[in-house]
Amino acid sequence: MNTEGGGWIVFQRRVDGSDSFWNHTWEEYKLGFGEFGANSNFWLGNELLHQLTAKDSDVTLRVEMTGDRTPGAPTPNAFWFNHYYQFKRFMCLFGLGALQRYDLTYSIGAQFSTIDRINDPAPTCVTKYHMGGWWLRYCAFESLNGDYNIVDYNNSYGLFWIVDGLDYIIHPRQTRMMLRPTRKS
Numbered sequence: 001m002n003t004e005g006g007g008w009i010v011f012q013r014r015v016d017g018s019d020s021f022w023n024h025t026w027e028e029y030k031l032g033f034g035e036f037g038a039n040s041n042f043w044l045g046n047e048l049l050h051q052l053t054a055k056d057s058d059v060t061l062r063v064e065m066t067g068d069r070t071p072g073a074p075t076p077n078a079f080w081f082n083h084y085y086q087f088k089r090f091m092c093l094f095g096l097g098a099l100q101r102y103d104l105t106y107s108i109g110a111q112f113s114t115i116d117r118i119n120d121p122a123p124t125c126v127t128k129y130h131m132g133g134w135w136l137r138y139c140a141f142e143s144l145n146g147d148y149n150i151v152d153y154n155n156s157y158g159l160f161w162i163v164d165g166l167d168y169i170i171h172p173r174q175t176r177m178m179l180r181p182t183r184k185s
Helices: 026-031 046-053
Strands: 009-014 059-067 077-081 087-089 111-113 134-136 160-164 172-181
Touching: 009 046, 026 046, 046 172
Parallel strands: none
Antiparallel strands: 009 172, 059 077, 059 172, 077 087, 111 134
């Protein structure tokens, strides 16, 4: 992929609501699911993500969203996963100025939760708010694998991203998450 110099591996893509994502099982997230294509919904698989990010070098994350209230292109930062898919560092800043940012730092240290393996101390984040398939600790400020909910945009549940420093929530229609080895300057 030639975005920002190429070398990206797309590990998540949501193009529509035809696959719910939030209610896939631990095993499905481990192995991956969906059709791997430019116009398809898919998750590459946590086992592959772990293998791709378990090396000694950092990996850079890029998150792209389109749809409801999406203001700009991302500036990536580094992250990696340890065993059981727990965050070590997972943060992405968008080029919108110091106070206008999208922040994954709340999910640092959070464990991955699915509908059948809830590691969040607040189980309703998965069962009631449909935020499964994500790194949760008393919910999160983003859930790009949450329920694709285009009916009610006033709630921070399902598929959403809360903008830190601004008073609104993005409900993307399409998302793409990708990674590549961090380039040293």
